[in-house]
Each structure stands twice: as C-alpha cells, then as structure tokens.
Amino acid sequence: MSGSHQTLTLLLFSAVVAVTLAITSWAGRRRHGTAEEFYAGGRLFSPMENGFAIAGDYMSAASFLGISGLIALFGYDGMLYSVGFLVAWLVVLLLVAELVRNCGRFTLADVVAARMRERPVRIAAGFSSVTVSVLYLVAQMVGAGSLVALLLGGGTSSVASSWTVVGVGALMVVYVSCGGMRATTWIQIVKAVLLMGGALALTALVLVRFGGDPGAMLSSAAERSGHGRDFLAPGLRYGGDWTHRLDFMSLGLALVLGTAGLPHILSRFYTVPTARAARRSVVWSVGLIGGFYLMTIVLGFGAAALVGPDAVRMSNAAGNTAVPLLAMELGGGAGSSGGAALFALVAAVAFATILAVVAGITLASSASVAHDLYASLSKRGRRGAYREVGVARVASVGIGAVAIGLGLLAQELNVAFLVGLAFAVAASAKASPT
Template identity: 85%
Template sequence: MTADHQTLALVLFSAFVAVTLGITTWVSRNRHGSAEEFYAGGRLFSPMENGFAIAGDYMSAASFLGISGLIALFGYDGLLYSVGFLVAWLVVLFLVAELVRNCGRFTLADVVAARMSERPVRIAAGTSSVTVSVLYLVAQMVGAGTLVALLLGGESEAAQAWTVIGVGTLMVVYVSLGGMRATTWIQIVKAVLLMGGAIALTVLVLVRFHGDFDQLLRTAAERSGHGDSFLAPGLKYGGDWVARFDFISLGLALVLGTAGLPHILSRFYTVPTARAARRSVVWSIGLIGGFYLMTIVLGFGAAAIVGPDAVRGSNAAGNTAVPLLALDLGGGADSTGGTVLFAIVAAIAFATILAVVAGITLASSASVAHDLYASLRRRRSKPRSEVAVARTAAVGIGVVAIGLGLLAKDLNVAFLVGLAFAVAASANLPVLLYSLFWRGFTTRGAVWSVYGGLVPSVVLVLLSPVVSGSADSLFPGVDFQYFPLQNPGLVSIPLGFLAGWLGTVASAEPPDEAKHAETEVRSLTGAGAV
C-alpha cells in the first residue's frame, strides 16, 4: 500500500474512534453514578435497540475475520463455526433469556445466589466469568493486531503490539467513563456498520460470479488445491480419531457456550421486562443469522478470488481473508477503489473489535465488583463504591488481556473464541441450568459445578497442542502436551455437570425448598424482578 492509501485507512480508523469516544463522553455527562446505570444502562433500552446491541456484542472479530478465514483455508470444515455460533442462540432463546432477566440483577452470580449461600457462590461464579471474559478479550486483541499489521504493510511486530495496547487502552476508557449506556450505543453503531459492510461485500462477490453460487464453490475448490474435498467434511477435522473428537468437542463448545457468556447474559438486564429480553433475542437472531449466512459467501469468495495460498501468506491463521477480498473486489492493491474498500472493511472490523471488547470488559469488571468485591464487603459496600471498584477492575483486566493478546498474536481468532466458549459451557452453563431447573440443587453443588468445569477446561487447554508441542503452539520450543484435543469441551463440559451433581448429592445441607419455590415463581412470572 502507498503512503496515501495507508493515510486514508488510518483516517477512517480515527473517525470511528472519534465518534465512539464522542458517544462515551456525551453519555458520561448524563450518568447518575448508580450501579444500575453503570451495569445495566438504567434498564431503558427497547427490544430492538438491545437486539442490535446483542448482535453487535456477539458478532466479534472471530465472526468477521476468523470464520471467513477458516472457510477460505479449510472449506466445509470452517462452516462448523458459522453453524455452531448461530444454533447456540436457540439455547439462549428457549432456556435462558427470560429466566435470567427475571432472576438476576446484573451478573450470572445473581441468578445462582438467589437460592444459595451468597458468598461462596458469588466468588466461584465471579472467578469463572472473569476467566471467560479474558479469554474472549484475547481473541479481539489478536484480530486488532492482525488488521493494523496488514494495513501498515505485512507482519509488523511493532504495529501488532502497539495496536493491542491501543485497543486495551480504549476499552478501559469506554467502560470507565460511559458504562453500559455508552457501550450499548457503540455496539448498535457497530452492528449497523458491520451488517452494511458484510452486505456490500456479499453482493460484490455474487456479482463477480454472476449470481451463480455453484460457480463460486467450484472456483473455490479449484483454487484451494484440494479439489472436491474442499467442499466435503474432513479437511481440518478429518483423519484420525483425535481430529474427529476435536470436531465434536468444538461443536459442543460453540452450541452450549453462548448461554454461559457473561457479556451476553448481562445484556438481558438492560431491558425493563422478561418479554423485552425475549424479543431482544428474536431481533438478534435475525441479524446474527443473516450475518453468518454472509460469512459463508465471504469465506468461499476469499478462497475463489484471493486464493488460500495468498490468504495464508498474509496471515497463517487466515485472519486477513476478508480485508484481502475487499482489496481485490475494489480493483486491486494499486487501485484507489481497492484501497478505499479495504480501508472501509478494515475500519468496520476495527469498530467490531472495539465494541466487543467494551462489552466484555464491562461484564468482567461487573463480576469483579458486584460479585467478588461486594461478596467480601457486602455490609459496608455502597453502589457508588462498587462502581468505583468496577472502573478500577476494568484497568486490571485490560492489562491482563493486553499481555495475553501479545502472546497469542499468531492464532486464529475464531479458534481462540472457541476456547472461551468451551470454558463458558463447562463452568457457567451447568450451574446456571441446575439453578434454574433442579429443585434439589445446593450451594455445594453450585460451587463444585463451577470449579469442576472451570479448572479442568483451563488445565486441559494448558496441556493441549494449543500451548506446546507443535509448530503452531504458543510455545513451539517446548513440549508439555498431554491432552491431544485442541478444544477441551468434550471432556470439561460433562465434568462441569457431573461435579454439580456430585456436590449436591454429597451435600450435608438440605435444599431450601422455600427459596427454590420463590425463585421458580419469579423466573416464570417476573414477580419481584428488579
């Protein structure tokens, strides 16, 4: 890219950052400083607004960059991510959305603690929520670094590092100043931009092939070097039993993980009623479904037009497939049209990352303040002091995410998000479902369920090929790989449910029937909900 073209792209980046900072500044002038305002935006958002915000929160760098890149490199096997991310919303719609809105106040721990001993449950759920959030943040940091490195001319280590640091700093500013209200509006703006960019690119790809999707697939298969096997299962997850079990493990994590993501659950508290929460999910499913259908076109379009070799040459994990596709569709690297389209797509992707990291940071800082801090100082803490702790926690979480983002810069962002989904499905989903639907569930069962899913999932990732033992690992020079699967969900998700059951049957305390009855009525009717 020429210096003029780089300047154009950087101007678009800066314009979005300026707009979002303007929104944050405007909202911060009108805040009341209460916990409800900071965590839930005053619960004043409409179902449509919240639906767009949920879609903006969910359609992350993994969706726009990672999934399209995986499809461009591995064809059919990359589709698993699109299908898994979308199907997961049926679990959220039918099992979680309304019940969580009625039972909780700000965080996942509110739902579980409604019928348990608060302190141990809040500490366990808060720890799990922060862990999941940090893993999710790392993926966004990696996506941001990849984008700006490409923009500045290849694999620039310094550009990636400074971009990760810059994104981390911005997310702390967004959360600390604007809270949920600013974060929501940033996510709405980002959702509109992302859908518009995806629609434009999808139309351009289909126009290139005269609307013939079959020709698009045939061309992608020819350029892939794999022939028809590019369009069949098994290119990435075929072969030996390890790869097949990895496929199953990833599918379980993607389908079950969404219902345990802290930043998604917190969005249900921003609307006034449970009915509004359900309608929010319907809005988000429509937007997210349309978007994931377009990622299929973009992924195969990148394979057919750019070619997997060029995508892999730019970024081994495939994270640059969509920006390279935009560059080609606009006329090529030497054309103004190609550079403008590339710059627009890169700016939209960067906007995607900023909006998502703001939502995740807010959810994780809320867990630190509302669950961990408040559980230790509940008698003396006040809403304002709790909000101050949340703002401070945002800084600490930002520092941790920046450090891990620098470490994992060469991994595919969709793959990294898959790990976060596995931890969420292992630690958060079992305790949430048991709390809502099992009358005999106890405090010990809740604590065991969280740690019984959290600890194995994290340990198995550390002992997997992701961290050591292969050329693509975080530490390729060492080998302490003892677990063969890249995604731990197949083992850790059942362990989370099993630990919750064992903790309950081994508990000396009888279940509190009165509290369960109260929680059941509240979850189903909304009576007494905040």
Template identity: 80%
Template sequence: MSSNHETLALLLFSAFVVVTLGITTWVSRNRHGSAEEFYAGGRLFTPMENGFAIAGDYMSAASFLGIAGLIALVGYDGLLYSVGFLVAWLVVLLLVAELVRNCGRFTLADVVAARMSAPRLRVATGSASVTVSVLYLVAQMVGAGSLVALLLGGTSGAARVWTVIGVGALMIIYVSFGGMRATTWIQIVKAVLLMAGAIALTVLVLLRFHGDVNQLLKSAAERSGHGMDFLKPGLKYGGDWTSRFDFISLGLALVLGTAGLPHILSRFYTVPTARAARRSVVWSIGLIGAFYLMTIVLGFGAAALVGSDEVRRSNAAGNTAIPLLALDLGGGENSTGGTVLFAVVAAVAFATILAVVAGITLASSASVAHDLYATLRRPGRKQRSEVAVARLAAVGIGVLAIALSLLVSNLNVAFLVGLAFAVAASANLPILLYSLFWRRFTTRGGVWSVYGGLVPALLLVLFSPVVSGGPNSIISGVDFHLFPLENPGLVSIPLGFLFGWIGTVTSKDTPDEARHAETEVRSLTGAGAV
C-alpha cells in the first residue's frame, strides 16, 4: 500500500483513539469507584443505548474482517458464520437475557450462586469465563495485526507485533480508567461507525452491479477459481464425513456459544430492569441482523471485484478482503477515492477491534476479581478492593492475549472466534441452563459441567489439525493431532451437559428446594433482583 493509505488511515485511527480516550477521561472524572459503577456502569443505560453497545460488542473483527474473507474464499460455506452468529441471538432472547438480569449481579457466576454458593463452583465458572475471554481476545488481536500488515504492504512483521501491543495497551487503559461506562460509550460510537461503513460499502457494491444480485453472484463464481461450485454447499465443509461433521460442530458452537459469552452476559447488568434487558436484545438483533446481511454482499463483492486469488495472496486466511474491496470500490490503488475509502475502512476496523477488546477485557477482569479473587483471598492478609484487582487483572489478561495472538497470526479471525464460541457453549452454557431450569441440579453437577465441557474442548483443540498436522496449523512441521475436527463443539458441548447430569445424579448433596423456588420466582418475575 502507498504512503497515502498509511498516513490517512493512521490519522483517522488516531482521531478515533483520541475521541475514545477523551470519553474515558471524562467518565473517569465522574465516577465514584464502586464495584457497581466499574462492572455495570451504575445500571443507568437505556435499552437503545445498551442495544447499540451489545451490537458494538458483538460485531467484532471476526464479523467485519473474518466472515467476509471466508465468503470471498469459500463462497456458500462461509455463510454459515453469518447465519450462526445471527440465529444465536434467538437463544439469548428466549432463554438467557431476562433471566440472567434478574438472577445475577455482575458475572455468570452470580447467576449460579443464586442457587448454590459453593466457592469451588464460583472458581470453576470464573476460570471458564476467563478462558473464553482470552480466546476471543486473541481473535481480535490477530485481526489488528492482519490489517496493519496490509496497510504497510504486508512485509512488516515488526509493525504487526507493535500494533498488537498497542491495541493491548489501549484496551487496558480503557478498562482500567473508564470501566463499564467508558467501554459502553466506546462500543456505541463504534457500532454507529461500523454500520455506516458497512452500509456505504454495500451500496457501492450493489451500484457497481446496477442492483443485479444475480450478476454479482455470477461474477463472484467466475473470479473464485471454483466456478459455480463456489455458490453451492460443500466447498469447505463438503466431500468427506470429517468435513461434514466439522460443519455441524461449527454450527452448534456458533448458535449456542453466544449465550455463554461472558462479555455479552455482562451487558445485561448495565440496564435497570429485566424488561430493559429484553428490549436491549431486540435492538441488538435488528442491528446485528442488518449487519450480517451486508457481510454476505461484501464477501461475494470481494470475490467478484478483487478476486479470491488476490484476497488469498494478500492474506491466506482472507482477513483483508474488506479493505481490498474498499480500495477497488474507491477507484483502485493510488487513486484518491481508493485511498480515502481504504483509510476509512481500515480506521473503522481498528475501532471495531478496540471496542470489542475493551468489552472482553472488562468482562474477564471482572471474573478474576469478583469470582476468583473474592473467593480465594485468605483472611488475615492485606486485602485489595475488587475494583483494584480488576484493573490489575486487565493488565495480566492483556499481556496473555498479546502473546497468544502473535502465535496464531496466520489463522482466520472468524475461525478463531468459532473456537471461543465452542468453549463458551461447552463450559458456560450447560451450568447456566441447568441452574435456571433444573430443580435437582447440585453443586457437584455444576462443577462437573464446567470442567466436563472446558477441559475436553481445550484438549480437543490441542490435538486437532488447528495446532498440528494441517496445512495452516499453528505448529508446522510436526503432526501429533488425534482429533480429526477443527472445531470441538460437536463432542465437547454434549460432554458439558452430560457431565453436569452425571455429577448431579451421582451426588449425595440434597438440592435446596427453597433456594431453587426462590431463584425461579426471581428469574421469571424480577422480584428481589439487584
């Protein structure tokens, strides 16, 4: 890319950083430092504000960069991500949003603790939440590195490293100083920018083909190198049974994983009532649905106008399809329009990454402070406040995410998010649903459901083609993979539910019927909710 692209994109990105840092500074001067303020923003956001923030939190680099890239490379099979990410919100709306808001206070573990207050259960749930958050953060960091590599001509490994470090540093600043209130407003600004950018690109793609979607798809198929097979199922997840099972596994992870994502669940605590939480989801579904429809147009547009081979040459995982499409729509390389549009899209993508990593970091640091530290701290020793521990945790989690993202920089960001969704659906969703709906559920069943989903999911990924034995594996030149699927969801999600059931039916604990009845009334009516 020319120096004009680099300069303009960096200027626009810097402007966004300055604005968001200004928001963080302003918010940090108008807070009283309580846990409720830091974790939940004082519960003062309206359903519309929270809906935009949820959308901003959810529409990540995986959505903007990864999904369009996958569609540009594998066509129809890439649509699974758009469909799965959207359908997942029906599960959230019908089973999770209102009940979680009524039963919890700050984290997922609070929902479980409404029935069972065993410390080991809170530790298990907090550990799973931190694991999911770190995996999700890694995907966002990889997206940031890919974008800067394209911006600087794809040759600067040092630039990729420093970009990842810079994004990590910014997210730590946002969370440490601004808490949930600053993070929410950053996500709202980002959601508006992302929707505006996606609408502009979608309109330009459709105008290029005079509104003829059929011609768009035909052109995409012609330039894909696969002909009409590009528009049929099976290019990536067809052929042998392994690919088909991988397709099913990914679909399960995407549809069920959203309801177990810590940074999404924490957003329901930022509104005053359960009804507001439900209305927030309705707002977010409208925004997210419109956005994912546009990613389909953008993915096929990238294949038709840029070409799948060119996208692959720029980034083997397809993470740079959208910026390349913007460059072409604006008039091509070295044109003024191309430079401006490319720079705007790059800046919006940076804003997307920053806003999402801030939300994830806040949720994971809350789990460390509210669930792990508050449970494991020893009496008699000097105690720190939860908010102080959460700020320290943000630093540690940021450093860990930076290190891991540099290790997996060659993988597609949507694929990496799919792994995070699989772990969330395996470890967090079973205990959440069992706690809300199963009267006989016990503490032992809760612990077993978390570890019974979390440990197999991580082990299956470790021994999958993602890590070794595949063409794009993290560790090249070795092969110790034992599990044939790239996504563990097909096995690990049922295991999470199965271990929760086994742990409960073999437990000698007697379920507390009174607490279950109290939780049931509270979850359905909001009586006694914080």
C-alpha cells in the first residue's frame, strides 16, 4: 500500500479515536461519581439504546475479522462460530436477561450471592470474570495488531503491531476511568451503527460481484480453495478422528452457553430501569446480531472466492485480515485508489469495533475487581460507593497492563479462536451457576 493510502487509513483511525475520546469527555462531565452511575450509567437507557449497545458490545473483532477469516480458510467448518454466537442469544433471551436484572445490581455475583454464601461466591465469581475478560481483551488487541500490520507491511509491521496493542490498552483505560458506563454505552451504539453499515455495504458489493447469485459465489470459493466441494462440507477443520468431532461439539457448546456468562454482556442488563426493558433490549440486539452474523458468512465465502485462502493465509496465517483484503479487492485491487479507500473505511470500522468492545470488557472486569473482590477481601468489608469506584478505576489500569502483555504474546493466533477460549471459561465457570 502506498504512502498516501496509508495516510488516509491512519487519518480515519485518528478520527475514530478522536470521536470516542470526545464521547468519553462528554460523558465524564455528566457523571456524578456514584457506583450506579459508573457501573450502570444511572440505569437510564431505553431498550432500543441498550439493544444497540449490546450488539455493539457483542459484535467484536472476533466476529468481523476472525470468523470471516476462518470461513475463508476452512469453509463450512468456519461457520460454526457464526451459528454458535447467534444461537447463544436464545439462551440469553429465555433464561438470563430478566433473571439477572431482577436479582443483581452490577455483577453476576450479585445474582448468585442472593442464594449462596456471599463472600466465597463473590471471590470465585470475581476471579472468573477477570479471567474471561482478559482472554477476551487479548483477542481484540490481536485483531488491532493484525490490522496495523496489514496496513504498514514490510519490516516495520511487527513493531507497529506491538505498539498498536499498547495503544489500544491505554485507550481502554482512559475510556473506563474517565467515562464509565455512560461513555462506554454511547461508544458501543456508534460502533454498532458503523459496523452494521460497513458489513452491509461489503455484503452487497460481494453479491453484486457475483450477479446476486450466492451459488456462484460458493462454487467460486470451493474452486479457489483447492479442496473442491469438500470446502462446502463438514470436516475440513474438525474432521478426522473422534477427538476432532469432540472438539467440534465442545466448541459449539461453549459458544452457545458462554454468552450467558460473559461479564460485559451481563453488565448491560443493569443499565435499563426494569427487567421488562432488559428483555426488550435483548430482542433489539438479537435482530441486529442475527443480521450481522448472516453477513459474516457472505464475507467469509466472498473472501475465499475473490481473494483466495492462500492469499489470506500469506497475509496473516490465522486469517484475521480476510475482510480488509476482501474490501481492497472489491474496491479495485491493492494498487487502486478505490481499493485503498474501501480498505481504509473497513479498517477504521474494525478499529472502532475493537475500541468499543475493549471499553465494555474493561469496565465489566474492573467492576468485578472492585464490587466483588475488593469488597469481599477487604478487612472491613464494603468501604462505600465512592471508594469502590476509585478502586475500579485503578483496577482498569492493572487489567489493561495484563491484557497488553498477553496480547503481545498472542499475535499469531486467530482472534475467533482466542474468543472461543474466553467463551469456554465463561460457559464452564459462570453460565452453570446462572
């Protein structure tokens, strides 16, 4: 990519950061410093606003970059993530949303502690929440690093990728410590609109390229994959012996149940005034999330057909750059102004996605540290709301530092795979008591 095209992309990245910081500054001036304001935004959001924010919180870099990349590399088997992430919301809608809003104040531990011994429950729930959150944060940072590495290319890409991980970590600390839930929510709403618009535009361009015929797209993807029709059948990634099939079933179960235990998703149900509003929020979010995951399937197979699995793998072995490469191809190719412009727009949307998600995750994990761990392990028990909020802000710095360190070590892994780890822990440790 030429220097002028890189400049365009960096300008869009800077615009995304500027907008999110402006939202944080605006929200920071409106806060009152109470725990309810910091953790739940005063519980003043409408179901529609919260539904968009939930969608913005859930549709992460793993969804936009990782899933499409896995589909581009492994075809049918890569769709497991799309299906699992969507089906999971039936569990949330039917079993979780109203229960969490009725029984809890700020964290899942509030729900479980109402029925069991409070101190050990809060400690266990707090540690598991932080573990899940850090794993999820690592995935977002790896996605950000992959974007910048693709943008710059050459020998500087690995260094730039590492500094991007550090930069994203610093930004997420600023969002949480200065803006709390109110800033995080509005960042997620803006991001949801941008991501849905970007995904819809790319999906339309892919279908137009194949004359509106999905069958032609799938045939082209199968032909270019090198696997023929096997690319469109189960078994390319999870075939073989019984251990691979067990892995397939285990992953599917983790994706479906893990959503019900994600701290940053559960915390969104506390931002609306009633349990009925929480349920209506889920209805809004399911519509947005369902449409988005259908589009990731088109984007994944479109990348396989137009870019090719080999080119995707050459750019990033884990497939994290499939969608940006697809955007470049749809715009006219790597050397064209149209390709560079479309790549820049998609990369900026993906970067906005990452920033919004890391803000929500960091807020949820810092809430667990302050509201669950600090209050339980402190010798004098709970210390008061204002002190607890101060602990949460300090905790966000520590969580950011840990996530940065792990993100630097995991840059060669697929972001959807990393999120799968977070879902597995969430399903095992948090969804079961829910």
